[in-house]
Amino acid sequence: MRIAVIGTGLVGGSIGLALSALGHEVVGFDRDPDRLTRARDIGAIGKAAPDAASAASGADIAFVAVPVGAIVAAVQESLDAGAALVTDVGSVKGPVVAEVARLCPEHAARFIGGHPMAGSEQEGIDGARPDLFVGAAWVVTPTADTPEDAYTSLAGVLRDLQAEVVAVTPEEHDVLVAFVSHVPQLAASTLMDVATTHEAQHRALLRLAAGGFRDMTRIAASQPSIWIDILTSNRDAVLGALDAYLVRLQHARDIVAAGDRDAIEALLARARSSRRNLPVGISLSTKLVELHVVVPDKPGALADVTTLGSRLGVNIADLEIAHSKEGGGGVLVLIVSAADADAFVEGLRERGYRVNRSEIE
Numbered sequence: 001m002r003i004a005v006i007g008t009g010l011v012g013g014s015i016g017l018a019l020s021a022l023g024h025e026v027v028g029f030d031r032d033p034d035r036l037t038r039a040r041d042i043g044a045i046g047k048a049a050p051d052a053a054s055a056a057s058g059a060d061i062a063f064v065a066v067p068v069g070a071i072v073a074a075v076q077e078s079l080d081a082g083a084a085l086v087t088d089v090g091s092v093k094g095p096v097v098a099e100v101a102r103l104c105p106e107h108a109a110r111f112i113g114g115h116p117m118a119g120s121e122q123e124g125i126d127g128a129r130p131d132l133f134v135g136a137a138w139v140v141t142p143t144a145d146t147p148e149d150a151y152t153s154l155a156g157v158l159r160d161l162q163a164e165v166v167a168v169t170p171e172e173h174d175v176l177v178a179f180v181s182h183v184p185q186l187a188a189s190t191l192m193d194v195a196t197t198h199e200a201q202h203r204a205l206l207r208l209a210a211g212g213f214r215d216m217t218r219i220a221a222s223q224p225s226i227w228i229d230i231l232t233s234n235r236d237a238v239l240g241a242l243d244a245y246l247v248r249l250q251h252a253r254d255i256v257a258a259g260d261r262d263a264i265e266a267l268l269a270r271a272r273s274s275r276r277n278l279p280v281g282i283s284l285s286t287k288l289v290e291l292h293v294v295v296p297d298k299p300g301a302l303a304d305v306t307t308l309g310s311r312l313g314v315n316i317a318d319l320e321i322a323h324s325k326e327g328g329g330g331v332l333v334l335i336v337s338a339a340d341a342d343a344f345v346e347g348l349r350e351r352g353y354r355v356n357r358s359e360i361e
Contacts, residue, residue, distance in 0.1 A: 001157070002027065004059035004083060006052045006074050008039035011089045011116060012065030013128030016044035018161050021130050029055040038125050053081040061157060064088040068229035072099045079107040085150050087114040091177055092233040093141045093170035112154055113141035113170055115177070116163060123223060131162075138163035139177075141170040142307075144300030148321050148330070151302055155319055164315060167306035178237035183245055185219055185227055186238075192220040287338040287359075288317065291345065292331050294354040305332055308347050314340040335360070 001024045005012045008030040016026045020043055028045030029052050030036040039045050049055035056062040056078035064074045068090045075096075078086045090096060093113040101108040118136035138158045142151050155165045168176065195213075231238055255263040295301040302321075309316050318335040336344060341357060348355050 001025070001060040002058055004028070004049075004055040004062035004078065005039075005045060005065060006030075006055060006062060006078060007065035008035055008044060009065060009124055010119070010127045011132070012063065013039050013042070013044040013125040014118075014130065014132035015063050015065065015089075015161075017042070017128055017130040018133065019157070020044065020046060022160055027055045027059070035125050039128075042125070042128070044125065044128055052077045056081040056083040056086070059083040060085065061154065062086045064090075066090075067226060068092050068096070068233050071096050072103065075100050075111055076104055079104050079110060084110065085154060086111045087140070087154055089114055089116055091115050091181060091230050093139075093173040095233055097141060097143065097170040109145040109147060110150065112146055112150060113173070114154070114158075115139040115141075115173065117181070118163075133158075134162040136163050137166050139166045139168060139173055141173050142167055142303040143170070144303060146303055148302045151306075152319060152321055159318070165319075166310050167303070167316075168310045169303075169307055172307070172311075174234050174237045175240070178234060178241035179244075182231060182234060182238045183241045185222065186231070186242070187245070188217045188220040192217045288335055289338045289341040290358050290360055291334040291336060291341065291348075292356040292358075293334060293348055295330055295332055297330070302332070304351065305334075305348065305353070308351065309334075309336070309344060312340070312343050312347055314344045 003016075003019050003024045003026045005016045005026060005028040008016065008028050012028070012030075016028060016039060020026045025047075026045045027047045027049050028036060028039055029049040030039065036045075036048050040048050052074055059078075060083075062078040062083040062085070064071055064078060064086065065088070066074050071088050071090045075086050075088060079100075088096065088111075090113075093115065097111070097113045100111050104111070116133055116136060116138045118132050118138075138161075140151070140154065140158070151167075158165050195217075252267060255267065293305060295305065306316065306319075314336050316334055316336055318333075320333040321330055338359070345355050345357060
């Protein structure tokens with residue numbers, strides 16, 4: 001495939017390295033000529049383009065890996081240039097998807113919002129590595145207008161990167177990442193700020209800081225300019241998550257102030273249990289089930305099925321579309337873990353889908 005990478009920083013560079021290693025032709029563009037040259041020198045791209053349109057022209061997939069505030073313009077430029085499919089890697093989806101639909105009504109179906117939940121303490125192209133996405137969740141946000149072949153093409157490439165593809169709506173994505181990414185960033189930065197208020201205390205802190213403090217504040221070292229766009233673009237979801245967090249922090253303060261040992265233990269035990277049960281990817285030893293879901297030939301069917309799976313916590317290990325020769329619809333072939341299959345089948349049938357399942361030996 002011909003792949004365009006618009007923005008050759010940490011994420012864009014890692015995409016380029018991984019896809020180049022898989023034999024794809026990768027063309028890149030970056031507004032910083034030095035970074036673009038560096039991306040070519042390390043093999044993240046095979047060819048440097050003079051602008052985003054030149055990179056995207058003729059591309060099977062264009063990955064837009066620029067700051068959130070610049071995504072819409074880069075997506076529009078890539079769509080206008082004729083890229084068959086465009087996706088991005090930004091951590092805000094609702095406003096981006098809506099603005100692309102407003103500005104590019106004729107081409108917006110060729111855009112699928114994306115967000116790899118992966119990063120590194122190293123910044124920029126020199127932190128890029130081809131295994132950055134291995135085992136990481138890569139959120140995609142198909143809409144009712146997303147063509148089935150576009151979704152499967154993108155999902156296939158992401159699985160080639162060994163990422164776990166998770167499909168949700170753009171609005172659900174923004175609420176979820178506010179809790180798991182945006183508020184943690186603010187919490188870490190605020191804790192670091194509180195702990196280092198006075199210079200003398202700061203020096204002592206650096207000598208005494210143990211693993212727990214270092215782990216919790218690690219992301220406070222992130223580049224501020226990136227987060228300004230993210231936090232302002234996803235303001236409403238971030239405020240909702242912050243309000244919920246403040247309520248729980250106030251509860252924690254109250255039970256500590258009251259010396260309520262039982263309540264403190266209950267809080268810590270709930271958190272410990274939840275942390276230990278965070279989901280992981282499907283391992284090679286997991287028993288798998290193949291589901292055949294009959295879908296009608298209408299917009300949104302694919303997005304409906306995949307987002308239902310994400311809401312139920314179903315890890316879709318593979319997906320294939322078998323189109324009906326009569327043109328009356330098709331069959332989605334999904335591979336999921338046996339532990340997830342029952343709830344997924346029940347949810348699909350409640351939505352009116354016909355589902356057949358078979359065990360994979």
